[in-house]
Amino acid sequence: ETVEQIRKWYSGEVPHQDPDTKSEWLGPVTMLRAVRKVMQRECPKLSLQRGGETIACGPHVLRVFQERALECWSRGPAAIEECPPSRRMSRFPGVRYGIFTRGKPSRIVAWPRFAACGTWGCEAGGWDEG
Template sequence: MKWTFEDLAGEATTFLASFSEDGSVLNAMMGTVANSSFMQEMLQQLAAWYRGEPVAERFGTTSEWMGPVAALAALKAVTARDCPGKELQDVEGAEIPCGPHVVRMFQERALPCWLPEDPDCPPLRYNNYFDGVRYGIYVPYGPLVAWPRFANCTDWGCDAGGWVQKPDPGAEPSVVAA
């Protein structure tokens, strides 16, 4: 991160996250107060996802990933309940009052990696073949504050798992002991 978490959140912030380029809510960087309505709702959305309920279709994101889709659904549900009619996307300035909440939303954007000396795209990112490291998290209409993936990442999950991978057809079957 280029900024400290304290600088990202500020004094009054009760929830912070970043919109991804596909319109979902990036789960790479989130912050919240204890007993957050947003996190409670996100748990409800994750449970809905596992029950097979269609979450993404309600909000128009192209993302198919559970975390970002559930986070978007939670954000939409809480804002609809606590500050109806308020739109959190495309707001200039990161801090948005929403009923009892103060929300800070950032925006994921492509990094300017066409010049190797750009400070937003340091050499490890510039020289990495994986496009996922060439995104940054920005203050809306403002400076870079963080990167959603570490510079040496080589795939969308950065080898952290989190979703079912297609099994290798040549691999030995695994056995789970009870």
């Protein structure tokens, strides 16, 4: 389903904005649409927004996380784990985002970019801001 949503994105069949996210980037928007479509088909009574970290949906089990800015200017061991010096001191703001569990308290489980990344596409090709 995600590949179908990416095809629709590039063919212009769908807008690049979605009311359920602030993102206008291909990855988050197309993945959200694909998950929503699968949930409509497999578990129409469940809600992605109201679900917990794990959602059992038909034959699928979805793990849902949240991307947000890191707490780089707080003190204490939790802040250092979330935003180590390599991220805090980077000139590129894109490395100061993390992937977190949903709910309270949330905990960091990953970073969307490696710490030495210096551009939005991390110089991997394919990034187009136009």
